Amino acid sequence: MVERRPWLTVLSHAVMILGVLVVAFPLYLTFVASTQTSQAIVQTPMPLLPGGHLIENYTAAWNGTGGGSGSKAPVGQMMMVSLISALIISLGKIAISLLSAFAIVYFRFPFRMFFFWAIFITLMLPVEVRIGPTYKVVSDLGMLNSYAGLTIPLIASATATFLFRQFFLTVPEELVEAARMDGAGPMRFFKDILIPLSKTSMAALFVIQFIYGWNQYLWPLLVTTNEDMYPVVIGIKRMISGGDSEMQWNIVMATAVLAMIPPALVVMLMQKWFVKGLVDTEK
């Protein structure tokens, strides 16, 4: 604060509180709706204070006993699918990017820069611009409705490779020389020196990529047709496709809250790395 202006401080707080309220309102309303009966929600306006049906709604959603039209798959199952895919995607991206960045920075081999640029160009090929043919490849390989189909096509990462490459380039060359002098081979150097040094970058990437994996929508929408393999984000969408009136909004909203918890937890608990990850991946 440069100077004392009491009214400006009051205004700042007012704007921030207003901003937080507007941003938080959809979340609050979702939570309230998830604690009501579906009748209470349909009677407009719905109550704006939490009701007493929290446990039964969440149990119904979790076990998939919620009636109404649309999907009735148990949310517990879908959360599991989401969790497994998000973990495979985030850890897989980190693993294969670490390895390829290591190869590109610490070795000399033919087509080295060609591979680097090939990886880099994938930035310009998001799923949206090649959905049809990518779907065909996955279905030809028999990977529809499987974890492999849900995750492997999303596992390549130009940003992560780029980030690790930048980081490796800043690692002092004396470390390689020392390791070589001590008789350590490349993999030993990778495991005992590079990986421990990269821990912060890995944590930052993990937060970003976990959220990316958990929130995937278009891709799972194409490759999963079987309710057992729906990630929870798709499950919610299927639940509301039944129509406006007969929808069980309380169950849908309980599912939405459940679907938001894991990525929100990751962001909250790893806030420091989250901000670092956001800034780093955009460089």
Added chain:
Amino acid sequence: MEKRVYFRSSWLPWVLIAPQVVVIALFFFWPAAQALLQSVQQSDAFGTSVDWVGLDNFRNLWNDETYLASFYTTAIFSSLVAVAGISVSLLLAVFADRVVKGALTYKTLLIWPYAVAPAVAGVLWLFMFAPSVGVVSYWLRAVGIDWNHLLNGTHAMTLVVMAAVWKQISYNFLFFLAGLQSIPRSLIEAAAIDGARPWRRFWTMVFPLLSPTTFFLLVINIVYAFFDTFAIIDAATQGGPGKDTAILVYKVYFDGFKAMDLGGSAAQSVVLMVIVVALTVVQFRYVEKKVNY
């Protein structure tokens, strides 16, 4: 920049880079090449015969009014999302930068929506504005606005823009806050001593100094609006009413998977690729020479 010291092995680097290369070859380059190929072909409904049609698919797109309308929709949608998202987050970041007490609490509460899946964001906003059960639509009716995004295209557009902006505020906010905090305090203090009031300081110093951040966020927000909002639109309006919120990405999906028009969808994919390449080039040119006013 290159390392002077490196390891020698004729096979190890190939093994290390293989997983990434296999994935990108199989799921990125091969499909992209297929999309390019299909965009100059026309197959019949059963996939039994394939004809070479040259640029006909593109010509059809150009003459297709719904495609041009989708371009127009996308342009409106992405400019609204970018401008609204950037202005709101800049406002919040400027005030957050002033606040001393409780700054961390505000920040934590504002970065929340980043974690929410776009599809879930779409459902949340749909729920608030649903004509029959929504709380906000009820309030709007109380003040005389008959909200119905199922019938009114402007309402539907407003709804998806709000949901998309809501989802992106936290991202923009964090970048603006970082930008603001990197402006040297001494500059601002010097201006204050010279008698510049906060309003004047903001427009003559802070805003110009933030221009690199603003430009960067402008590109990022346009990319976001183009490609990452599919889920919001599919959940909230499904491109409707009519085609009023069918942005380009939604149309590629719809034509390819619902209407089964492979050639047309592939041609649209190619157009999208050109757009991504253009946006990426803009983004990286900027990274190389930081825009400063």
